[in-house]
Amino acid sequence: MPLNLRIPGPTPVPEEVLQELSRPMINHRGREYASILAECTEGVKRVFQTQNDILFFPSSGSGTLEAAVVNALSPGDRVLGVSIGSFGKRWGEIARRYGADVTMLEFEWGRGADPETVAAKLRQEGPFKAVLVTHNETSTGVTNDMKALAEIIRPTGALLMVDAVSSLGCVDLQTDNWGLDVVCTGSQKALMLPPGLGLMSVSPRAWEVHKTAQMPRFYWDWTNAINYQRKGENPYTPPVSLYFGLRKSLKLIEQEGLPNVFRRHQELAAYVRQSLQELGLNLFADPTYASPAITSAYVPEGLSSKQIQYPLEDKYDVVIAIGQEHLLDKIIRIGHMGYVTKEHLAECLSYLREVLVELGHKVPASAAA
Ligand SMILES: *Cc1c(COP(=O)(O)O)cnc(C)c1O
Numbered sequence: 510m511p512l513n514l515r516i517p518g519p520t521p522v523p524e525e526v527l528q529e530l531s532r533p534m535i536n537h538r539g540r541e542y543a544s545i546l547a548e549c550t551e552g553v554k555r556v557f558q559t560q561n562d563i564l565f566f567p568s569s570g571s572g573t574l575e576a577a578v579v580n581a582l583s584p585g586d587r588v589l590g591v592s593i594g595s596f597g598k599r600w601g602e603i604a605r606r607y608g609a610d611v612t613m614l615e616f617e618w619g620r621g622a623d624p625e626t627v628a629a630k631l632r633q634e635g636p637f638k639a640v641l642v643t644h645n646e647t648s649t650g651v652t653n654d655m656k657a658l659a660e661i662i663r664p665t666g667a668l669l670m671v672d673a674v675s676s677l678g679c680v681d682l683q684t685d686n687w688g689l690d691v692v693c694t695g696s697q698k699a700l701m702l703p704p705g706l707g708l709m710s711v712s713p714r715a716w717e718v719h720k721t722a723q724m725p726r727f728y729w730d731w732t733n734a735i736n737y738q739r740k741g742e743n744p745y746t747p748p749v750s751l752y753f754g755l756r757k758s759l760k761l762i763e764q765e766g767l768p769n770v771f772r773r774h775q776e777l778a779a780y781v782r783q784s785l786q787e788l789g790l791n792l793f794a795d796p797t798y799a800s801p802a803i804t805s806a807y808v809p810e811g812l813s814s815k816q817i818q819y820p821l822e823d824k825y826d827v828v829i830a831i832g833q834e835h836l837l838d839k840i841i842r843i844g845h846m847g848y849v850t851k852e853h854l855a856e857c858l859s860y861l862r863e864v865l866v867e868l869g870h871k872v873p874a875s876a877a878a
Contacts (some may be wrong), residue, residue, distance in 0.1 A: 512822075513759035515857050516830040517647045517803045518570075519676055519697040519704050522754070526701060529753040530648060537749055543741025545752050550738070552759035556677065556700075557692060557710045559684035564734045569746050570674035570695030573707035574600050575689045576729040577670050577680060580714055583723035584608030586638040589630065589667070591622050593653065595833045600672055601641060607724050612637070618649045618836065618840040619805075621798030624657045631665050637717075639668040645676035648833040650805035651795040652680055659687040668718055672754040676696060676709075678762065679774045679802050680845045690715040690841055696751055701758045701804065706751040741761045756808065773800040777833040777845045777854055785843075788865060789873050793840050802846040805832075809870045813838045825860035 514521050521532070523816040535541050546565075553563045566572055578600075582588065588609045590601030593616045605611045614630050616622050620640070631637065640662045645652045657672065660668050673682050677692065678699030682800055684692050690712040711731060713717075714737045719731055728745070737744045778801040782792055789876035793805035808814050814831035817839065821827045830842040845854060866872055 513827045513828075513853055513857055515823075515844050517698065517814075517829055517842065517846065518695070520699070520701060520844060520847040521849070521853075522703060523701055523758070523848045525761065526754045526757045527759045530703065530750045532750070533748055537747055538742050540741075542747075542749065542752075544765050545756055546738065546741055546743075549752055549759065551756050552756070552763070553708055554710075556688070556759065556762060557684045558682065558767075559692070559710050561712045562682060562716070562735055563708040564709050564711060564731060564738065565743060565747065566704060566709075566729065566734070567699070567745070568695075570672075570693065570709040571599065571603075571703055572706060572729070573693035573695065573709045574672055575603050576707070576709060576726075576731070577610070577693055578604045579609055579722075579726040579729050580719050580731045581668055581691060582607070582609050582628040582639060583672065583721070585610055587612070587636070589614060589629060589634075589637040589640045590694070591640060591658070592616065592644045592669050593620060593622055593643060593651055594618050594648035596646055596648060596674070596747055597641075597643040597671060600643070604641065619651065619793050620795045621651050621653050622658060624654065624661050627658060630663045631662065631667075635665055635667070637665070637667045639666075639670055641670050644673040644682060645680055645802050646670050647675040647802050647803055647842075648836070649799045650800045650803045652676065652800045652802070653798065655689075656862050657684060659689060663688045668715060675802050675846060679770065680800075681771050684710055688712075696755065699847045700755065701761065702751055702754045705748045705822070706755065741819075757806050771801070774846065776850060777849060778802070778804060780851060781843055781845060781854055781858070784854075787873065787875065788858070788862055789871065792835075803830075803844050805840045805842045807840055809865070810837070812868055812870065814841050816843055816868060817861070820864050820867070821860055825863070827860045829861075
């Protein structure tokens, strides 16, 4: 039996996609590849809900965050990093290392970015050249109200750059309607692919800023990437297999329908939250901003996260995530993004129950077995 992989990436890959991944190689500067690249680009635009250009880089999600920084900023640019967890901090740190003048606005982990507080920061300390926002903060299981934040950030003229690595394809993100300039994601989360392909959208405004942006770049250069993509190629050897897989996973998303995909994630997240509470666990994330992609809960008093994680894997082939940084030992996280059904989650939750009972946790009597 395959692992029931309930971490927030890499996520399970559907059988049909796995088959595509094992296809023989083709010429990455040939006509077949050009047609696959074109098809993938159009399909990806629909998932990003955008007419903007889509750029591909062979990388994990973090590569696209770095690409956004080096292509749109110059050393000394004032940047606001809105952070609600570890990924928000990471993006701010990338910008800082490249010489941006970064101001961090950090919210308590487990909470969403409060739009009023962001507005006040922009008013009091602006103008900023760019604002970095995490859509879905995977370390805490919190999804920001991206539409509300965009409405506040856009009028200031700052470039709005969004880390949508764990939300694109499972949480509604309307790139064009909300005016998001740069949106970054990776293949191994809701897109149901193995790791290794970074994807990002670039608005006309971002292209304009890019023209004069001075940060050093070579591998990540947007101009180079788009010039090649317009010819049906990439500057450097692309992960060809992942494009075979992407073409198929985009078909799966289209067959289900994007709104249905979003609804499935919301319903499954509600199911996980309810089940965890029935097991007597306290949820970690503020319910107003609880993520459709990943659910976090406090470990019961007296236990550590690994005490739960290891037996789940060793005895039951169920793999969950634990906390990051100061939350390492304090929370568990259950990923439900991409290829996931209620059956997968029911199995995960029933084995979680077993493990908790074995550890001496008192499951409330009302909890269904
Ligand atoms: C997974 C993830 C990333 C990127 O992580 P990689 O390991 O580089 O793919 C960035 N941001 C968020 C919110 C993520 O969940």
